[in-house]
Amino acid sequence: MTIIAVFNQKGGVGKTTTSLNLTAALARKEMEPLAIDLDPQAHLSAISGTAVSIGDNSIFGFYKELKSLEELVQQTEAGYRVIPSHFELSKVDSLFGKGPKVINRLKTGIQAEMLDQGGPIVIDCCPMLGVLSLNAIFASSKVLVPISTDFLAVKGAMQLERSLKALEHVLKKRVERRYVITRFDSRRKLSWEIVEQLRDKFGDELCETRIAENVSLTESPAYNRDIFRHAPHSQGAKDYEFLLEELASSGFL
Numbered sequence: 217m218t219i220i221a222v223f224n225q226k227g228g229v230g231k232t233t234t235s236l237n238l239t240a241a242l243a244r245k246e247m248e249p250l251a252i253d254l255d256p257q258a259h260l261s262a263i264s265g266t267a268v269s270i271g272d273n274s275i276f277g278f279y280k281e282l283k284s285l286e287e288l289v290q291q292t293e294a295g296y297r298v299i300p301s302h303f304e305l306s307k308v309d310s311l312f313g314k315g316p317k318v319i320n321r322l323k324t325g326i327q328a329e330m331l332d333q334g335g336p337i338v339i340d341c342c343p344m345l346g347v348l349s350l351n352a353i354f355a356s357s358k359v360l361v362p363i364s365t366d367f368l369a370v371k372g373a374m375q376l377e378r379s380l381k382a383l384e385h386v387l388k389k390r391v392e393r394r395y396v397i398t399r400f401d402s403r404r405k406l407s408w409e410i411v412e413q414l415r416d417k418f419g420d421e422l423c424e425t426r427i428a429e430n431v432s433l434t435e436s437p438a439y440n441r442d443i444f445r446h447a448p449h450s451q452g453a454k455d456y457e458f459l460l461e462e463l464a465s466s467g468f469l
């Protein structure tokens with residue numbers, strides 16, 4: 217099954233919002249998705265109601281070789297599963313280094329436990345290309361890059377493209393990727409300029425679906441809900457449903 221890393225080294229661009237709502241959209245299609253929170257900020261864990269108070273009960277316990285991935289899975293009421301994170305996860309590189317064993321740890325674990333034989337896996341990454349995000353990219357076959365339509369968005373996207381190209385030399389294969397525009401405000405000229413620039417640079421790898429700036433998407437985390445449970449008729453819910461349809465019909469998912 218597909219494993220997708222949701223990554224952009226730029227902060228606050230909608231990685232967690234996209235990971236959570238794409239997972240929720242997959243659950244609505246009864247595809248039994250699993251979200252892995254690989255960000256020590258543990259926002260996805262908090263929003264999905266799966267946060268844990270002890271680091272060992274999070275994905276950090278897996279890196280410490282105390283727990284299997286399966287043991288860490290939590291089922292949510294919304295119908296998807298989550299492996300939560302914890303701020304202790306930020307110690308991974310200082311504790312275990314940056315060698316190939318630790319960088320491939322998530323991939324090895326997923327394969328050994330055959331989690332890749334189940335529903336799709338969505339990995340929410342932190343805003344940094346360090347050991348954790350490399351774990352996500354190495355474990356996944358595909359990378360989904362949210363880009364918010366603000367100043368420096370294109371510069372950040374180009375930086376990321378260069379990083380992915382460098383990684384392809386190590387992986388010896390092309391990292392399949394899609395860029396998705398988030399926080400799109402059609403009233404702003406800058407938003408349209410960014411769309412044009414990204415289309416020029418990324419062509420078909422830029423999703424047609426744009427996630428609009430939507431107040432329900434801003435509010436839903438405060439209620440510990442994904443957009444479909446919080447505001448099923450909102451533009452945000454429609455956009456994430458469209459995004460799933462586009463990713464599925466283009467064979468990315």
Ligand SMILES: Nc1ncnc2c1ncn2[C@@H]1O[C@H](COP(=O)(O)OP(=O)(O)OP(=O)(O)O)[C@@H](O)[C@H]1O
Pocket residue numbers: 226227228229230231232233234255257259341342343398399400427428429430431433434435437
């Ligand atoms: N389309 C949207 N409309 C309105 N608000 C949004 C939208 N997408 C994200 N947000 C809000 O923007 C903020 C940042 O989003 P999010 O946490 O998903 O970004 P992130 O890339 O995961 O951040 P970080 O890099 O810190 O992990 C959050 O408050 C979120 O609710």
Ligand SMILES: [Mg+2]
Pocket residue numbers: 231232233255259341342
């Ligand atoms: Mg996040």
